[in-house]
Amino acid sequence: QKEVEQDPGPLSVPEGAIVSLNCTYSNSAFQYFMWYRQYSRKGPELLMYTYSSGNKEDGRFTAQVDKSSKYISLFIRDSQPSDSATYLCAMTDGDYKLSFGAGTTVTVRA
């Protein structure tokens, strides 16, 4: 079993829809959680960084962490074609290593 599970999709939504992405994990020691956006042939770009459980909002993006269920989510409101990308979740227990999900590919149709 992988340490971090992420549905690879692909996920296709119409412009303006809410995109919902999630990851589950097995290591209860994880306490720092990140979401990255990666465009084709580019490096990942940090979108959200959260510590412990709870919600964090930044513009159209909301990150949720539920440590009791070992489940994290990213919501994108009012999605735009420019949001079409692969979204990676990542997490760490504070040690040197980040554990990444395999990424979910999202297409927002105009």
Add this chain to the structure above:
Amino acid sequence: DGGITQSPKYLFRKEGQNVTLSCEQNLNHDAMYWYRQDPGQGLRLIYYSQIVNDFQKGDIAEGYSVSREKKESFPLTVTSAQKNPTAFYLCASSWRIGDSPLHFGNGTRLTVT
């Protein structure tokens, strides 16, 4: 503009040749990393460095080597001992190891034939 520069963007080599990938950062970060990305897999850590003149193996270090002679530079050498070198290589940096988020460069696509 602060950031991480990886060069070249694309690299082609013949099997049996060593090749060095460049990574430079001007973010003044102490920690630097090399990851490998293959289709359908999460990023896998090759090497990381907390400070100058110190580096540690990650999960898939076999067939790779690094150096950290300057704070801003962390080159990766892919040696002929690496069995499947064709991949997308990503360099990253952070303020410190552990709870600090990583910032990535735009990667080098290495193709070995």
